[in-house]
Amino acid sequence: MKNIIQNSEKEQWKDNVLSSLEDMKRTEAPPFLFTRIEARIRLYEMPTHLAANERVPVLKLAFGVACFVLLCGINIWIVSQTASPNTVQQYQTSSAQAAPILETADFDLY
Amino acid sequence: MENLQLIQKIAHGSEAALREVYGVFGNIVFNTALSYLRDRAEAEEITQDVFLEVYQSAKTFEGKSSVRTWIYRITVNKCLDKLRYLKRKKRFALVKSLFKPDTTEIQHDAEDFEHPGITLERQEYAKILFKALKRLPPQQRTAYILSFIEELPRKEVAEVMQLSVKAVESLLQRAKINLRSTLEKYYPDRRI
Known part of the structure; x- marks a missing residue:
């Protein structure tokens, strides 16, 4: 009984709020x-x-410019890395170092 | 002079015609913005934005809808944009406050907004209703504001929202259900 009264009070209150405008x-x-x-x-x-x-x-303009600069930077770095004589020399040295190991490995059967 | 003729004059750059349109719709725009944003300063800014938009886009107005519907549509869009912007700003300020605890940038909601057009005895109820309205999804809120606060006929609400009348009815139905369930949380416990 108490609950029913409380609920009807609550519904009345909601109606009052909804009609306040x-x-x-x-x-x-x-x-x-x-x-x-x-x-x-x-x-x-x-x-x-x-x-x-x-x-x-x-902000959009700055972001665009920053992306462009970053992309160019990465490209230049990659191109310079692959084209530099150091890289070629390093590659050759490392393959030459690897040869004796291979040779040893060929005779070291057991 | 008819509203359509005024818009045509505005399209040719007439500020006098804009003043006349403002005379007719200024208060409507201001009150609608106030219902959405619950802040006088923000509502003033929206009113300025709306009439600037009317001035800029008068040339593109084709007259398919009434001038009133067109102005309402601009107002609703500006208000929803502003609400989105404020929400974003608030979120950003909150993140910023984590790094700078002494910042004063956090935006506080106008929780205790008192609408000047409401009688004193209804003011408390209206405050709660505006608080609950804020929790509704944008479309339901728009349908509710235009139908019950602006008291537009359903057909005009449908035109402003570019929906069918049935869709508006359904939005209103859902808005009422959602409002009732939100109000459940705000019900003062009178047993204490």
């Missing part, structure tokens, strides 16, 4: 708001001003 009056917009809109229009119409969809965000 009924007959709500409109608020007046601040008096000088249109002056500010006009100021923004002036700014928009300035010849140097770009429309929002024409503007490139600085």
